[in-house]
Amino acid sequence: MCHEKNARIPCTIMKHKALAEGVYELVLEAPGIVGEAKAGQFVNLYCKTGGKLLPRPISICETDREEGLLRLVYAVVGSGTREISGYPEGDQIEVMGPLGNGYTLDQGARHVLVGGGVGTPPLVELAKRLSGEKVIYLGFRTQPYLVESLREYGPVHVATDDGSQGHKGTVLELMEEHQVTGGMLYACGPTPMLRAVQAYALAKGIPSQLSLEERMGCGFGGCVGCVCKVRAEGGEGFAYKKVCKDGPVFDGKEVLLT
Amino acid sequence: MCHEKNARIPCTIMKHKALAEGVYELVLEAPGIVGEAKAGQFVNLYCKTGGKLLPRPISICETDREEGLLRLVYAVVGSGTREISGYPEGDQIEVMGPLGNGYTLDQGARHVLVGGGVGTPPLVELAKRLSGEKVIYLGFRTQPYLVESLREYGPVHVATDDGSQGHKGTVLELMEEHQVTGGMLYACGPTPMLRAVQAYALAKGIPSQLSLEERMGCGFGGCVGCVCKVRAEGGEGFAYKKVCKDGPVFDGKEVLLT
Amino acid sequence: MRMEVEIAGVRLKNPVTTASGTFGSGREYEPYVDINRLGAVIVKGVANKEWLGNPAPRIAETYGGMLNSVGLQNPGVDAFMLEDIPFLRRFDTKIVVNIAGRTVEEYCEVVEKLRDADVDMLELNISCPNVKEGGVAFGIDPKMAELATREVKKVARQPLVVKLSPNVTDIVEIAKAVESGGADAVSLINTLIGMRIDARKRKPVLANKIGGLSGPAVKPVALRMVYQVAKAVDLPVIGLGGIMTGEDAIEFMMAGATAVSVGTANLLDPGATMRILDEMEAFLQENNIRDIRDIIGVVE
Amino acid sequence: MRMEVEIAGVRLKNPVTTASGTFGSGREYEPYVDINRLGAVIVKGVANKEWLGNPAPRIAETYGGMLNSVGLQNPGVDAFMLEDIPFLRRFDTKIVVNIAGRTVEEYCEVVEKLRDADVDMLELNISCPNVKEGGVAFGIDPKMAELATREVKKVARQPLVVKLSPNVTDIVEIAKAVESGGADAVSLINTLIGMRIDARKRKPVLANKIGGLSGPAVKPVALRMVYQVAKAVDLPVIGLGGIMTGEDAIEFMMAGATAVSVGTANLLDPGATMRILDEMEAFLQENNIRDIRDIIGVVE
């Protein structure tokens, strides 16, 4: 047989525990994946039951190349993540990846990282790999997580919708208050947050890299299911790009968040 | 809520091992089921993956009421039994039962029990419950199993298709050779064997009880999917009866094995 | 929380009914189901005389579904009236009789016999894929569908639901035809026609070769059709096809169904209707919906 | 073991092809698939000009399947000829171009441009449920199907496969119509029309509301249609719909297909075609079948 590579790799679950209400940390033994992974890339997780065939794309939160460990952090939002949250340590799960383009590491001196909810996880690997000064802004609905992991790399400012920790309100309010600026703005989170970050970056004249979410059929560019709009090359109108393959990270100047 | 009873009960797998090539013994903790079970009844096993929704009906092989244990013996023949054979000890499987009518225990002094392949398992519980003399005939394609379990209750005569053990040929040849007779003939096995047993019993004037197999949609009488033919009441033609509910054990004088 | 809905003047205490042919007349389900809690029992198909049905195997498993070729085995309307109606009348629920036939005359014969029977509604099955001699033709040709509906309406005393086949190019056209024929409501979908082959034996798994596909696999098709039909006709719709959970049932109601039927799910778990009803109530509670009628057809 | 089959004079080294729209033009699959081992690559739909496709979300999960409303996004035939044909010609496999269009003129425009292109076969998609402005009408009306086939045949230099829609009352009638129109082969099935609703958001999951259902859930319907069509027409049939394993593929061939296409399975595992081919070969070996053509249509 000449097909060299298996795409779906069964990985052993080394650690699986709740970080916050409905948010789980999942550590997998996945040496092949972490060997290649870049910050901002993601993996596909596959469910086992209930006729759920499509992948659950989850961002790479952190990698440990020496131990071959892949750390993921995910929220239970539907039947797939609910099923996965029940897998015990020692069990196996099928994983494909790393997928997508990941963040481009800017060579500048100061980086602004912005995460919203389960958009926070990829910032961990990103912060680890970026050299230079980092300042981190995180927004949550209520209970924050991964704050300690990120504090290793720079000051962390937290906003929560219900004020249970940090600023009561949005992460953008906090950024505006601090008039934060830097050589590159990296963001991951829900679309309304990304839209606000994009506007902020444009207003301040800071380049930005935004990581998007879309429903996926394959995760590797096969189905053209996961599109977002980007400014058309001429300038008029738009073109569709694949979030899984051309993204999930897009240039804030190009992507149209409608 | 007024619905008293859950039909599908998750049961823990206490023991799971191969008895012969592709034939497994599965012991479940199922006190509710063994408390009610009769010889010749069956349970539904439910798979977990691959969109396989229908039950796998498996005969009750033996019960241990004190320990609440249910013993099943099954052959791997398709995707469902293949999946089940991979469940480790300690895992859970959903079970419904006991289902069907089971054998009627004859009060006579001598019983003939005939099993073919995976029709053998229900004879174990049956032999245990029958009082009086028992003589047991078993047919296998090649490697026999459950012979030792049955020898406790009476002499066991084995036939194998390939002659690897006992008589080389069919179990019917062995019965004809022995001109075996008794007050009741109980059989379970593939249809061709049942047909031969039925003819043998009629010829000898021995009443018989035959346990049938059919593809099932529900296992409890809900879908009318699992029918066999029985002589119509008037005598002309036939009527359909449900294997799962009116059977799986039928009177050899009534059932039409076409 | 108000769960009551009304179909053609018949009040159901809640929208959960049983799909014809997957619940018998309820006897096998009594240990697991509080029949008093059901909106209605839609019984298995009943013909003018006893039907033997098709030879076995009648069942085949498919990914996320099943094929059946039962072929409407039933003891005939006389036996049904003698045995099943008295059984069901012991419960506080509505009785809907599913009518099977090969010709308009056969349909009418059953319906006439039921004129004075103590049942609440009739469901005309013009969509069974498992009966060769006609029956199915009524479900795929709008003129035939209208004709059968009109003739049956003439003799029916109870409100008439017509059950539609999904094996058509344009289900809206059929729905409109039975509306013109005088139907009081429609139910959909019946099964999709499917097949399985046993590769080792080189033959179809079902003795009848083809059968009706049901179960969660068909839900997206069913939901689409319910949505299209509910938008196009003025009749109340009973939605079914692959309902396994309370949320599935809610989706059908949001697509425009006034009530739902649970089919294959009953076979997989006899208590399914009770669980589904509990889950529907929980959904309403969580989403602060006081009256189930507020969600009917909310999807645009 | 002989795996070669022939469709309309084109020899495929084995019956395994890729279903249009689930394999792009193969680039994304190269790391996982030895494209030289495929019987043919059926590429994604190509139109006369660039099509943007539908807005997102374009994908929804269903039990044992998926809905898509991609809407035939493609860069147009000129870009396709410039970029995709040279890429695919590097491999020793056949190239089948899936033709998209809203009108007969659009279909013909694409086919004319491909006259002198180095491709082996054309597949006319008269069955996409995701394009509103016609296109689908050709797939559900026998007269329109025949017309489109006939007009395209006039300009086509390569053999023409016509891809049929399952969303019809009588697929045999459509197959016969395209046979009369001069088709050299038929492929079936395209996707079933389906829908999903997000109960919490009270709206369809897909931006386009409805989409095409594919995956193992649809296999029984696909297999039944392939069986019916293969019995009724004299054309070779390419069978597809929910093929996940080698045994699934064998079932389609036993039902009458000369070749098969693997669709959704590619999205779930990019190496699916290789696994399926291995499994088919293993099946033949186990069952002592020397020539795959011996199983085509063996089921009666």
Ligand SMILES: Cc1cc2nc3c(=O)[nH]c(=O)nc-3n(C[C@H](O)[C@H](O)[C@H](O)COP(=O)(O)OP(=O)(O)OC[C@H]3O[C@@H](n4cnc5c(N)ncnc54)[C@H](O)[C@@H]3O)c2cc1C
């Ligand atoms: C590139 C990328 C990275 C992501 N990283 C993370 C992460 O690190 N942590 C995390 O908690 N979540 C992440 N998500 C979101 C996560 O994929 C979804 O929450 C998850 O797939 C939902 O699955 P479910 O079965 O629980 O929900 P259901 O709604 O039951 O899922 C049904 C289907 O919808 C898809 N789906 C549902 N919501 C989304 C969504 N927001 N984006 C894409 N597909 C969706 C599922 O994949 C599935 O196909 C990421 C999404 C993308 C696209």
Ligand SMILES: Cc1cc2nc3c(=O)[nH]c(=O)nc-3n(C[C@H](O)[C@H](O)[C@H](O)COP(=O)(O)OP(=O)(O)OC[C@H]3O[C@@H](n4cnc5c(N)ncnc54)[C@H](O)[C@@H]3O)c2cc1C
């Ligand atoms: C009352 C009864 C008791 C049984 N007892 C035993 C037993 O003790 N030990 C044992 O090994 N086997 C027994 N069988 C047969 C067993 O149920 C089948 O071998 C098993 O269901 C096959 O499942 P599968 O998924 O491996 O095969 P597949 O062929 O992949 O199954 C697909 C479908 O066909 C059904 N099916 C396939 N073969 C049969 C069959 N022969 N009878 C009924 N349904 C079938 C399955 O339930 C499933 O719905 C019994 C069958 C019945 C009806």
Ligand SMILES: Cc1cc2nc3c(=O)[nH]c(=O)nc-3n(C[C@H](O)[C@H](O)[C@H](O)COP(=O)(O)O)c2cc1C
């Ligand atoms: C075993 C079985 C028997 C059925 N018998 C009938 C019947 O007698 N009359 C009828 O109108 N529909 C009959 N149906 C169709 C169901 O009522 C229902 O329309 C279909 O199964 C789709 O719903 P589901 O996916 O929830 O099962 C039958 C379905 C099954 C599975």
Ligand SMILES: Cc1cc2nc3c(=O)[nH]c(=O)nc-3n(C[C@H](O)[C@H](O)[C@H](O)COP(=O)(O)O)c2cc1C
């Ligand atoms: C994402 C996606 C895109 C598709 N695009 C096309 C297309 O461009 N042209 C076409 O004829 N069929 C298209 N199809 C239909 C498939 O080719 C195939 O007919 C269908 O998916 C059934 O096969 P499957 O169940 O193996 O996927 C597409 C299917 C999917 C899932």
Ligand code: FES
């Ligand atoms: S998910 Fe298939 S192309 Fe992106």
Ligand code: FES
């Ligand atoms: S399997 Fe449903 S009635 Fe027997």
